[in-house]
Amino acid sequence: MSATRPDKDGLRTREKGPENNREKPWLFRTYSGHSSARASNQLYRTNLGRGQTGLSVAFDLPTQTGYDSDHVLARGEVGKVGVPVSHLGDMRVLFDQIPLAQMNTSMTINAPAAWLLALYIAVAEEQGAKRSDLNGTVQNDIIKEYLSRGTYIYPPAASMRLITDVIAFTYRELPKWNPTNVCSYHLQEAGATPVQELAYALATAIAVLDEVKASGQVPDEDFAQAFGRISFFVNAGIRFVTEICKMRAFVDLWEEIGRERYGVTDPKALMFRYGVQVNSLGLTEPQPENNVYRILLEMLAVVLSKKARARAVQLPAWNEALGLPRPWDQQWSLRLQQIVAYETDLLEYGDLFDGNPAIDAKVNELKDAARAELKRIADMGGAINAVESGYLKQALVESNTARVRGIETGGITVVGVNKFTESAPSPLVASEGGAIMTVDAAAESEQIERLKEWRKSRDQKAVDAALADLEKAARDKRNIMEPSIVAAKAGVTTGEWAACLRKVFGEYRAPTGVSASSNIMKDDGMDELRTEVAAVAKRLGRPVKLLVGKPGLDGHSNGAEQIAVKARDCGMEVVYEGIRLTPEQIVAAALEEGVHLVGLSILSGSHVELATEVMQRMRAEGIGDVPVVVGGIIPPEDEARLKAAGIAGVFTPKDYDLTAIMRAIVALVDRTWLKAA
Numbered sequence: 305m306s307a308t309r310p311d312k313d314g315l316r317t318r319e320k321g322p323e324n325n326r327e328k329p330w331l332f333r334t335y336s337g338h339s340s341a342r343a344s345n346q347l348y349r350t351n352l353g354r355g356q357t358g359l360s361v362a363f364d365l366p367t368q369t370g371y372d373s374d375h376v377l378a379r380g381e382v383g384k385v386g387v388p389v390s391h392l393g394d395m396r397v398l399f400d401q402i403p404l405a406q407m408n409t410s411m412t413i414n415a416p417a418a419w420l421l422a423l424y425i426a427v428a429e430e431q432g433a434k435r436s437d438l439n440g441t442v443q444n445d446i447i448k449e450y451l452s453r454g455t456y457i458y459p460p461a462a463s464m465r466l467i468t469d470v471i472a473f474t475y476r477e478l479p480k481w482n483p484t485n486v487c488s489y490h491l492q493e494a495g496a497t498p499v500q501e502l503a504y505a506l507a508t509a510i511a512v513l514d515e516v517k518a519s520g521q522v523p524d525e526d527f528a529q530a531f532g533r534i535s536f537f538v539n540a541g542i543r544f545v546t547e548i549c550k551m552r553a554f555v556d557l558w559e560e561i562g563r564e565r566y567g568v569t570d571p572k573a574l575m576f577r578y579g580v581q582v583n584s585l586g587l588t589e590p591q592p593e594n595n596v597y598r599i600l601l602e603m604l605a606v607v608l609s610k611k612a613r614a615r616a617v618q619l620p621a622w623n624e625a626l627g628l629p630r631p632w633d634q635q636w637s638l639r640l641q642q643i644v645a646y647e648t649d650l651l652e653y654g655d656l657f658d659g660n661p662a663i664d665a666k667v668n669e670l671k672d673a674a675r676a677e678l679k680r681i682a683d684m685g686g687a688i689n690a691v692e693s694g695y696l697k698q699a700l701v702e703s704n705t706a707r708v709r710g711i712e713t714g715g716i717t718v719v720g721v722n723k724f725t726e727s728a729p730s731p732l733v734a735s736e737g738g739a740i741m742t743v744d745a746a747a748e749s750e751q752i753e754r755l756k757e758w759r760k761s762r763d764q765k766a767v768d769a770a771l772a773d774l775e776k777a778a779r780d781k782r783n784i785m786e787p788s789i790v791a792a793k794a795g796v797t798t799g800e801w802a803a804c805l806r807k808v809f810g811e812y813r814a815p816t817g818v819s820a821s822s823n824i825m826k827d828d829g830m831d832e833l834r835t836e837v838a839a840v841a842k843r844l845g846r847p848v849k850l851l852v853g854k855p856g857l858d859g860h861s862n863g864a865e866q867i868a869v870k871a872r873d874c875g876m877e878v879v880y881e882g883i884r885l886t887p888e889q890i891v892a893a894a895l896e897e898g899v900h901l902v903g904l905s906i907l908s909g910s911h912v913e914l915a916t917e918v919m920q921r922m923r924a925e926g927i928g929d930v931p932v933v934v935g936g937i938i939p940p941e942d943e944a945r946l947k948a949a950g951i952a953g954v955f956t957p958k959d960y961d962l963t964a965i966m967r968a969i970v971a972l973v974d975r976t977w978l979k980a981a
Contacts (some may be wrong), residue, residue: 325652326651326652327610327651327652328651329641329645329646329651330607330613330614330615330616330617330641330645331357331358331408331579331615331616331617332355332356332357332358332616332617332638332641332642332645333356333357333358333359333360333410333579333616333617333618334351334356334360334618334619334634334637334638335360335362335412335581335618335620336348336351336360336361336362336634337361337362337363337364337386337387338362338383338384338385338386338387338628338741338743339383339387339743339744339747340383340387340388340397340747340750340751341387341388341389341394341395341397341398342397343387343747344361344387344398345397345398345399345400345401345402347631348398348399348402349401349402350631351631351634351635351638352402354635354638355638355642356638357408358407358408358409358410358440358616359402359407359408359409359410359440360409360410360412360616360618361386361387361398361409361410361411361412361413362385362386362387362412363386363387363388363389363411363412363413363420364381364382364383364384364385364386364387364388365378365381365384365385365386365455365856365857365858365859365908366378366381366382366388366798366799366857367386367387367388367389367390367413367416367420367798368386368412368413368414368415368416368455368857369415369416369455369457369802369857369859369884370415370416370419370457370798370799370801370802370803370806371798371799371802371857372390372755372797372798372799372800373388373390373748373751373752373755374752374755374756375799376886377856377857377884377886378857379856379910379913379914379917380748380856380910380912380913380914381856381857381858381908381910382747382748382751382752383743383747383748383751384743384908384909384910385908385909386412388751389420389423389798390751390755390758390797390798390799391423391755391758391792391795391796391797391798392423392426392427392792392793392795393754393758394754395420395423395424395426395427395792396427396430399424399427399431403431403433404424404427404428404431404433404438405428405431405432405433405434405437405438407439407440408439408440408616409424409439409440409441410440410441410443410485410579410616411424411440411441411442411443412443413442413443413444414443414444414445414446414449414453414455414456415446415449415455415456415457415458415463415466415802416457416798416801416802417442417443417444417466417467417470418444418466418469418470418784418785418788419788419792419798419801419802420442421442421470421474421785421788422785422788422789422791422792423792424438424440425438425478425789425792426789426792426793435477435478436477436478436479436480437480438478438480438481439480439481440481440482441481441482441485441535441579442470442481442482442483442484442485443484443485443487443537444467444470444483444484444485445467445484445485445486445487445508445537446458446460446463446464446466446467447460447504447508447511447687447688447691448486448487448488448490448491448504448505448508449859450691450697450812450814451490451491451494451504451691451696451697451700451814452490452491452493452494452700452860452861452862453490453859453860454814454858454859454860454861454883454884455857455859456812456814456859457802457805457806457811457812458805458806458809458810458811458812459809459810459811459812460688460691460692460812461688462805462808462809462810463812464511464512464515464688465515465519465781466784466805467483467484467512467515468512468515468516468519468521469521469783469784469785470483470484470785471483471484471512471516471521471522471530471533472516472519472521472522472530472783473783473785473786474533475522475526475529475530475533477785479529479533481533482533482534482535482577483533483534484509484512484534484535485535485536485537485579486505486508486509486512486534486535486536486537487505487536487537487538488501488502488504488505488536488537488538488539489537489538489539489580489581490539491504491505491539491700492539492541492583492585493539493583493584493585493860493862494700494701494704494862495700495701495702495703495704495705495706495707495862496700496703497703498546498547498549498550498670499670499673499674499677500677500699500700500703501538501539501550502550502553502554502557502670502671502674502677503673503674503677503678503681504677504681504687504696505536505538505554506554506557506558506561506674506678507678507681507682507686507687507690508687509534509536509558509561510561510565510678510686510687511686511687511688512534513530513531513534513566514686516530517566521783527566527568528566528568528569528570528573529573531562531566531568531573531574532568532570532572532573532574532575534577535577535578535579535615536554536576536577536578536579537578537579537580537581538551538554538578538579538580538606538614539580539581539582539583539585540580540582540583540602540603540605540606541582541583541585541586541602541605542583542586542598542601542602544601544602544604544605545605545663545666546666547602547605547606548605548608548609548612548657548663549663549666549667549670550670551578551605551606551609551612552609552611552612552657552663552667553667553670553671553674554576554578554612555576555611555612556667556671557671557674557675558574558576559574559575559576562574576612577615578614578615579614579615579616579617579618580606580614580616580617580618581617581618581619581620582598582599582602582603582605582606582619582620583598583602584620584624584625586598586602586718587599587620587622587624587625588625588718588720588721588957588958589625589626589937589956589957589958590720590721590725590727590958591719591720591721591725591727591730592622592623592625592626592730592732592733592739593622593730593732594719594720595620595622595623595624595625596622596636596640599619599620599622599637599640600640603617603619603640603641603644604644607644607650608650608656608657609655609656609657610653610654610655610656611655611657611658617641619637619638619640619641620637621633621634621636621637622636622637622732623732623733623739623740625937625957626733626739626740626937626939627740627741627742627909627937627939628740628741628742628743628909629740629741630739630740630741631741633739681695681696691814691815692815693815694815697814697815697816698815701818701865701866701869704862704865704866705866705869708866708960708962709962711960712960712961712962712963718960721958721960722960740939742939743909755797758795758797759797762794762795763794763795766794766795767791767794767795767796767800769794770787770790770791770794770796771791771796771800771801771804773787773790773791774787774788774790774791774796774801774804774805775804775805775807775808778804778805778808778809779808784805788801813882814882816861816865816868816880816881816882818865818868818869818872818878818880830873830874830963833874833963833966833967833970834874834875836967836970837874837875837876837966837970838875840970840973840974841875843974843978844900844973844977847875847876847877848875848876848877848900848901848970848973849876849877849878849879849897849898849899849900849901850871850876850877850878850879850899850900850901850902850903850969851878851879851880851890851893851894851897851899851901851902851903852864852867852868852871852878852879852880852903852905853880853881853885853890853893853894853902853903853904853905853918854882854883854884854885854904854905854906855885855886855887855890855904855906855914855915855917855918856884856906856908856910856914857884857908858883858905858906858907858908858910859883859884860907860908861882861883861905863905863907863935863936864880864883864903864905864935865880866962867903867905867935867962867965868880870962870963870965870966871966871969874966879893879897879899881893887914887917887918887921888921890902890904890918891918891921891922891925891927894922894927894930895925895927899930900930900931900973900976900977901930901931901932901933901969901972901973901976902918902922902930902931902932902933903932903933903934903935903969904918904932904933904934904935905934905935905936906934906935906936907936907937908936909937911934911936911938911942911946912942912945912946912949915932915934915946915949915951916946916949918932919932919949919950919951928950929976930976931952931953931972931973931976932950932951932952933951933952933953933954933955933969933972934946934951934953934954934955935954935955935956935959936956937956937957938954938956943956952972952976953968953969953972
């Protein structure tokens with residue numbers, strides 16, 4: 305029987321032999337990383353030993369936003385949602401005993417993608433690997449960061465320049481590498497409909513490819529090669545028939561764009577190549593055991609149709625709505641992939657949906673609607689203009705508002721949340737620690753100490769020279785990849801690399817999409833709530849004023865946006881300045897605006913540190929009587945700690961009813977301020 309390793313271009317091949325005529329399965333991945341490079345390396349080697357066939361690296365938020373672990377904005381965030389990588393030493397440890405010449409590695413990194421790829425190349429070369437042997441992906445899709453995930457750094461034009469540099473470099477030096485993984489996953493998490501997910505992802509790919517072509521870094525005769533290395537990272541929701549049709553629509557539209565817009569004719573280059581993580585947004589905190597079924601159904605959407613089958617699949621763990629999954633939880637999701645791939649007969653057949661009239665009709669409906677939306681974006685001047693105008697963000701906020709409202713009203717059923725809520729206690733969450741893993745509080749201080757030692761031990765002259773050349777390359781419009789690799793080998797840190805380019809490119813704050821968003825529900829059932837808000841405002845002598853703040857580096861703003869829209873629509877004045885604020889900035893805004901309540905949204909696990917600091921600063925500024933509430937993925941023991949520290953209310957994913965949240969906020973304001981009066 306033939307070997308089962310991936311072929312050189314990463315495409316699936318059949319395993320042929322007398323006893324086996326099955327198509328080779330997709331890459332099995334789990335998205336993981338936490339605490340430290342050493343802890344993450346141990347997790348990776350454990351997962352590979354259990355049958356995982358590719359790595360998917362989660363970086364912590366300081367790394368994703370270009371800060372070293374000791375930066376003021378990194379407080380409480382180090383090692384929480386991923387692994388901290390501050391320099392070459394961290395990257396060495398992360399991939400210790402993992403031969404990179406033989407590994408397929410996906411790195412979820414965007415604004416500093418060029419830098420993390422430079423570190424990866426430097427470590428691979430230390431291992432003796434050739435650049436041409438390296439196989440993997442950097443996400444490197446900044447447009448969706450402006451719309452959903454929030455880990456952007458630089459303005460759009462500069463960000464597109466960096467993406468172009470990576471593409472131009474890898475097509476020459478790393479021909480098996482995917483230099484951009486256009487990511488619609490987070491668009492769906494931000495509320496995108498299937499049509500919006502199709503259109504916005506394809507519009508992003510068009511913007512990137514147009515920029516590459518205009519740069520002149522890839523000759524016309526090689527453009528098909530660059531086109532063929534663009535990959536996608538998608539989401540699959542619970543409506544799995546629609547999701548199957550969405551993926552088949554992606555396949556058709558991508559080939560259409562390649563042929564008609566770019567003149568690509570090579571069938572291999574025209575293939576829609578994508579990886580997937582199924583919908584973490586749909587995982588529920590109530591009755592979390594139900595998430596196992598959701599994950600299976602969502603996975604089927606991306607593996608059942610051979611024509612549109614994923615190249616790589618990573619599944620969330622059943623308990624990710626509760627907190628950080630343990631290795632066993634990740635193993636359970638890995639076993640699900642292996643059962644579908646090896647125990648079922650799925651891979652023995654051709655496409656199960658070709659010629660199905662119901663599927664064809666839905667695919668055509670999605671394609672027609674996506675083409676219309678693509679034209680609308682093109683008429684605005686393309687995806688970048690549609691970002692800068694606020695159109696794309698506003699559209700996502702409004703779509704998400706409709707989704708959330710549907711769950712509130714029961715128009716969308718979520719089992720265990722708004723229907724069939726009666727339940728016996730789950731034995732899965734009765735274990736010690738609440739069935740999740742927690743990051744050791746010492747991980748941050750230990751990482752900072754290692755970073756200080758790294759700075760002391762390096763050759764500062766080599767660092768200074770490398771940074772000077774990097775800055776010059778950025779200003780002279782040279783490709784920044786080779787200078788970045790030199791900087792990595794010299795010992796430059798993540799924060800220094802990003803700060804160097806901040807000097808050249810500046811920073812950016814994307815539109816929030818909240819101020820322009822309108823209440824799209826004609827009969828929203830909020831008249832009674834509006835009356836309550838108006839009555840409290842009358843007693844206060846002015847409108848109820850709410851500050852919605854996102855301290856730290858967490859850029860997942862969907863919840864904060866929905867709270868801001870809901871509060872405004874029920875008659876409150878809302879102060880919302882977007883993501884990535886220090887506690888000091890939030891307190892200054894609360895003081896200046898004279899707000900009645902501060903609501904903090906923190907989904908990165910740093911809620912205790914950041915909320916406590918906000919409270920301390922408010923007391924120091926003489927506004928400690930202003931109530932503070934916190935929303936996020938907050939375990940019960942942390943909720944108790946927050947309330948003991950003076951937090952007036954805690955909301956978690958189980959609190960899906962925004963109207964009920966607004967009532968609680970209005971009642972809290974009423975009690976607090978009338979008592980004070």
